[in-house]
Amino acid sequence: MTQNEVPLRIVLADDEPLMLAGLAAILNAQPDIEVLGTAPNGQQAVELVARTQPDVVCLDIEMPVMSGIQATREILSAHETQVVMLTTFRREDYLMDSLKAGASGFLLKTATPEQLAESIRTVASGEALLAPEMTRSLIRRSMEEDQSSGPGRPTQASPDQSVGRDSTVEPLSQRERDVLAQAALGLSNSEIGERLFIGAETVKTHMSRVLAKLQLRNRVQAVAYAHRHGIVADSPD
Template sequence: MKIKVLIADDNSFIREGMRIILNTFDEFEVLGAVENGKEAVDYCQANEVDVAILDVRMPVMNGVEATRLIVEQTATKPLILTTFDDDEFIVEAVRFGAKGYLLKNNDPERIRDAIRSVYYGNNVLQDVIAEKLRSSLGSQPAVSSDAEPQCAIDLSPFTEREAEIMSLIAKGRSNKEISKELFISEGTTANYITSILNKTALEHRTQIAIYYLTGKIS
């Protein structure tokens, strides 16, 4: 079964280019391409869309507001494709339920992997986005993805294993990568993440990364 994708971008060159790129992968079916957030919301309400790829800056309705409505009213999973100057929208988009945040200048394979990851229930927060997030919220200076991320929260409510997992999530690791690194099953990793979500009242793992790096819930 193919992953059903909607593309929303007001730039026709990017919109149609993305359609061409995704159609080169057999695993995707591009259902449509629309010009603004309102059209994206309407389309997701009327059709069974698995993943909606949303630009941030669009006329009529931007990608952040579209994310909120799509999450509230449909089963579609929003993936934000953004540019370097859109970082002020990151926290709000994640708070509204965006499942991924990716830069437009990625190669096609990276975008393919992000769509696939979001479809299968994971959250995607590209390293450079996490770094810009730390910077914009006045947190610690950015570090490389191989360095230990700067923790901005009190870890006392969490077990040692939960703290390890939060650190790895903040480094952009997937559940599979975390399981391999800590020598535990993916089911056990998922259970730890559920415990972290319950303790923090957060909703998904991307919010865990932001909370760990900035100390901010939303």
């Protein structure tokens, strides 16, 4: 970080004092991240966010007084910030409830300090992230919800169906479909840009249009959507 760059402002909430102190120490050790404050439960996290207006809020899910999921709903209903859920539990219901509440990231506490810091940067840049261990769960749950929603809903496309022939993404331009297909591989904006020979900011613009046209909340939902409909590019070398 240069002298003119402003560090990312973070709020942390966890009901385990040692975990909270450890997270704060890890993130404060990063030159481009500043922890504004910590909270032992969701209610105090909501109050702390209102006072400090951070760029990113990291919330544990299981906390007394108010859960991280409920705190996410209250925070995002009143503030422009990004939320990352941090949890020990690989539970699909926690994952889906977090995404429905508006969280942009879902990370397990088994992540390394480097992965945690990079996750904060990713979410702060406007992208979404999902612990790799939970990706398959998200795709499976999304497919089950589509199949149980009755006739008239999009069904999963066959694996060999081309992006261009998928009627469920008809509103998308060819370039938007290309970007979505690459995002489904878990690539970052810069990596997608390198593969498609366009700039990272252009990729970000295309992804924003994809979310708007498909009425999706964030990039994680877009990835699940892409897998449901067979919109996946060849894996990078």
